[in-house]
Amino acid sequence: MERPHDLGGKPGFGAIDVAEAAEPFHNEWEARVFAINRLLLAAGRYTLDEFRDAIERLEPHVYADASYYERWLLAIEGMTVEPASEAER
Amino acid sequence: MSGVHDHHGSAEMTRRVDALVARLAHRGLVTDAAIAETIESFLTHAKPSNGFRIVARAWSDDAFRARLLDDANAAVAELGIDLSHWAPVTLRVVENTADVHNMIVCTLCSCYPIALLGPSPAWYKSAEYRARAVSEPRAVLAEFGVELPERTRIRVWDSTSEMRYLVLPRRPAGSDGLDEQRLATLVTRNGLIGTALV
CATH class of the missing domain: 3.90.330.10 (Nitrile hydratase alpha /Thiocyanate hydrolase gamma)
Structure with a gap:
């Protein structure tokens, strides 16, 4: 299955928005997602490769529509679902 | 997602992160203090x-x-x-x-x-x-x-x-x-x- 993340050399992309944000995180929730990921990696809940794989497995339209840290959040949400709640889905 | 919400919106995202933190905190995996400390340490170093x-x-x-x-x-x-x-x-x-x-x-x-x-x-x-x-x-x-x-x-x-x-x-x-x-x-x-x- 083709994954949505392999963008190198893909045609059809326009100009780069080179503007700089004043703050490293645009919103508080982004910083919290960043920190949650660090803590779960440090605790060994999943590996960095598993985290990347979870992002790369997102449906192409989800991947394309989500902001950067929303992809992280989707990946973490998916990897930390407990079996019981998974059954409810 | 129903499409009613702007899911890139900050309020909706904050709500989702709150829910994730609550779920993980319940399992003893993260605390608000550890999250704050991680952000602070990262931005400092x-x-x-x-x-x-x-x-x-x-x-x-x-x-x-x-x-x-x-x-x-x-x-x-x-x-x-x-x-x-x-x-x-x-x-x-x-x-x-x-x-x-x-x-x-x-x-x-x-x-x-x-x-x-x-x-x-x-x-x-x-x-x-x-x-x-x-x-x-x-x-x-x-x-x-x-x-x-x-x-x-x-x-x-x-x-x-x-x-x-x-x-x-x-x-x-x-x-x-x-x-x-x-x-x-x-x-x-x-x-x-x-x-x-x-």
Whole structure:
């Protein structure tokens, strides 16, 4: 299955928005997602490769529509679902 | 998602992160205090000034420059800079010369020497930069206002989670006699990614 993340050399992309944000995180929730990921990696809940794989497995339209840290959040949400709640889905 | 919510909206995202934190806290995996401490520690230690110091030292000390190009992990450790990521990473420093200009990208995601440059800029993570940096680097550089002579070769380095790159820019003309502290003020974050000359 083709994954949505392999963008190198893909045609059809326009100009780069080179503007700089004043703050490293645009919103508080982004910083919290960043920190949650660090803590779960440090605790060994999943590996960095598993985290990347979870992002790369997102449906192409989800991947394309989500902001950067929303992809992280989707990946973490998916990897930390407990079996019981998974059954409810 | 129903489409009623703007799911990129900050309030909705905050609600989702609250829910995730509550779920993980319930299982003893995170606390609000640990999250705050992680953010604070990251923003304190991962700063572009680390990268600026490395470049200033390399411009001032040829022996250090040689070590930096040979084994960047060891050279950076000499300066007391913590390169640690979630997993061990190899750092490679690539040097701009009169003939070669280097730039870095992560076509697959967003791998970046975050400990040396701080959080990456939004454009580095954009689909546009990731797609085009490898196929038309000269056009990409022009969008950053960088024009290179036709004869200059552009070498693009595609980062991975295990392998990160840092560009060593050329020392600007007229900077003779400046000490390391002054030299460090000449360096820019984009210069270390390769989307600026210094």
